[in-house]
Amino acid sequence: MNGYFTNRLNELVGFLAALALLSVPVRANDNDSILNKRNTIDTISSTVPANGDVNPYGLVRVPKSIGNLREGHYLVSNFNGSSNLQGTGTTIVDVSPSGTLSVFAQLSSGSLPGPCPGGVGLTTALAVLQTGWVIVGSLPTSDGTSATVQAGCLIVLDNMGNPVETIEGSLINGPWDMTWLDDQQQAALFVTNVLNGTVAANGSVVNQGTVVRVNLWVSETKMPFLESLTVVGSGFSERTDPAALVIGPTGLGLSPVCRHDEDDCESRSHEDEPVLYVADSLNNRVVVITDPLTRTRPSGTGVVLTSGGHLNDPLGLTVAPNGHILVVNGNDGFITEITERGAQIASKLIDNSGNPPGAGALFGLIFDPENGVVFVDDATNTLNLLH
Secondary structure, eight states, X not given: OHHHHHHHXXXXXXXXXXXXXXHOOOOOOTTOOSGGGOOOEEEEEEOOOTTOOEEEEEEEEOOSOBTTBOTTOEXXXXXXXXTOOBTOOOEEEEXXXXXXXXXXXXXXXXXXXXXXXXXXXXXXXXXXXXXXXXXXXXXXXXXXXXXXXXXXXXXXXXXXXXXXXXXXXXXXXXXEEEEEEEOSSEEEEEEEEOOSSTTTTTTSOEEEEEEEEEEEEOOXXXXXXXXXXXXEEEEEEEXXXXXXXXXXXXXXXXXXOOOTTOTTOOOOSSTTOOOEEEEEGGGTEEEEESSXXXXXXXXXXXXXXXXXXXXXXXXXXXXXXXXXXXXXXXXXXXXXXXXXXXXXXXXXEOOOOXXXXXXXXXXEEEEETTTEEEEEXXXXXEEEEXX
């Protein structure tokens, strides 16, 4: 199986490199800022469904229409139930660009088709594949506290919003965020895990957080098949927290694939492979893991891209088509733009609610080339657009 998957993974790398020749724009220079061009924030929609779930975390854009998925719509996962207890949210909502809200999926422990230790508490780990499968992380509690938190799982849903399988086990332990690459036959998910030794440490920092690659065989007609689980990053700082439940490695993003004719391509990987960016929250930095698609051993915590500066507990992270990294803070309401070279070239306040302003408000975000920077706001339970 390992040899088979390696060959298939090499095909995926080759596919991405070919795709890059057609679709990846020339790298932006350090002064070509995304944030400096955008100064207006509009609310697209509330993210609260009829059952009252709050605390929107995960955010993805649907790549194409299939089943109940509509191209250009946004899916948002809710971490809290109507009681506002963390780790009890059960819904993924669909929001159209015009602001129409509907429920894509409402899950329960009893409806899951496989094991998921602790049940349902949907996190920022959210993906929607080209083949129409939706995958969401669960880090559940029974009362909103770290005392009852359990390992959870990844839940796979079909394009109608029905759960069809779960992915769980020793390497999936508190799935917190996710990014991915896929085509019509293969998918590589990258998942941060924040419960390795965290609860036992009772609030003390432990350096056991991981990034796990989940390799799947996929098609539109058959359920995804798990090929392998591989730890590609390890040793990240993590701890429980009364306000945030748990703090650890969070946001993930993959760089655009490099082209051989790009003299200033900043990829640190080989064979046109992208690099993986990780928001190392407790250490207030963004790090780089090289060769994430083909790596067979952990890179440790990777190489530091940037630290300090405008970063203040970096949580959500996304990568724009020009290669710039956008990161939102957990301790204030700022978003920061970082080049591939690690320069922090722009920072902007996008939430000033609460005390201190913007603390605990920002998690999931994406860059939608057709609209702008789309982000969830936990303080107001809304989906918003910076344009």
